[in-house]
Amino acid sequence: MPLEEYKKKRDFRKTPEPDAAVKESGEKRIYVIQKHKATHLHYDLRLEFDGVLKSWALPKEPPKDEKTKRLAVMTEDHPIEYAEFEGIIPEGQYGAGKVEVWDTGTFGLEERSNEKIVANIHGKKLTGKYALIKLKPTARYPGENNWLFFKLKGG
Ligand code: MN
Numbered sequence: 001m002p003l004e005e006y007k008k009k010r011d012f013r014k015t016p017e018p019d020a021a022v023k024e025s026g027e028k029r030i031y032v033i034q035k036h037k038a039t040h041l042h043y044d045l046r047l048e049f050d051g052v053l054k055s056w057a058l059p060k061e062p063p064k065d066e067k068t069k070r071l072a073v074m075t076e077d078h079p080i081e082y083a084e085f086e087g088i089i090p091e092g093q094y095g096a097g098k099v100e101v102w103d104t105g106t107f108g109l110e111e112r113s114n115e116k117i118v119a120n121i122h123g124k125k126l127t128g129k130y131a132l133i134k135l136k137p138t139a140r141y142p143g144e145n146n147w148l149f150f151k152l153k154g155g
Contacts, residue, residue, distance in 0.1 A: 002052055005076035009094040017089060018081035022051040028106040031121050032083040033062055038097040045072060045149065047107060047119060052077040056147060062103070062126060063151055071141070072132060072149040118152070129155025 003020040012019045030048040035041070036057075043062055046053035056072035063070055083104065089096045105123035112118075115134040121127060128151060135146040 002050075003077055003079060006078055009076065011093065015089050015093045016087045017085055018079055020079045021081070022079070029109065030080065030083045030104075031107040031119070031123055031126075032104045033058075033102045033123075033126070034085070034099050035102040036095065036097060036099050038089075038095050043102060044075070044099075046078060046083060047117070048080065048083075049112075051080065053080060053082055056132070056149065058149060062149065064125060066151045066153050066155070069148050069150040072147045074145040074147060120155075126151075128152070 002022045007020045010017060030046070030053065032046050032053070034044045034046070036044050040059065043058040043060075045056045045058060045062065048054075055075045055078050057075050058070050058072050060070055084101070086100050088098050103123040103125040105121065107122060108120040110118035110120055110129060117132040118129060119132075120129050130149065130151050133148045135141060135148060137143055137146070
């Protein structure tokens with residue numbers, strides 16, 4: 001079921017975050033990165049696929065140039081409305097802390113498989129072709145949800 005994990009983690013009577021609904025936004029796909037001052041400051045990258053926002057948490061600032069690759073940990077799908085969410089998630093709630101939009105725009109999908117996504121991002125801070133590559137579990141990064149996020153050369 002779509003967004004099941006998202007719903008399970010949240011109490012919508014207590015958090016100002018949007019309740020879960022699956023819907024398509026239209027021709028242009030949504031791209032957004034939210035800066036999230038939770039226990040650890042991180043950046044939540046979200047890309048619209050299949051009526052939801054596929055989501056990755058980046059422990060460090062997203063790369064604007066081709067020199068830097070960032071770890072991106074895949075998290076639960078979020079509803080489309082979440083792209084515009086800014087506010088404070090209350091203490092005691094999942095992800096408690098301040099959420100603000102760090103960058104937003106649209107993207108064109110260039111490539112998509114289970115291990116690789118190439119998105120042509122049209123944001124204000126990030127522009128051009130970016131790749132997300134799924135990492136095989138290693139001793140340093142065990143687990144199935146680790147990806148690398150980086151700007152493609154010449155992208
Ligand atoms: Mn977050």
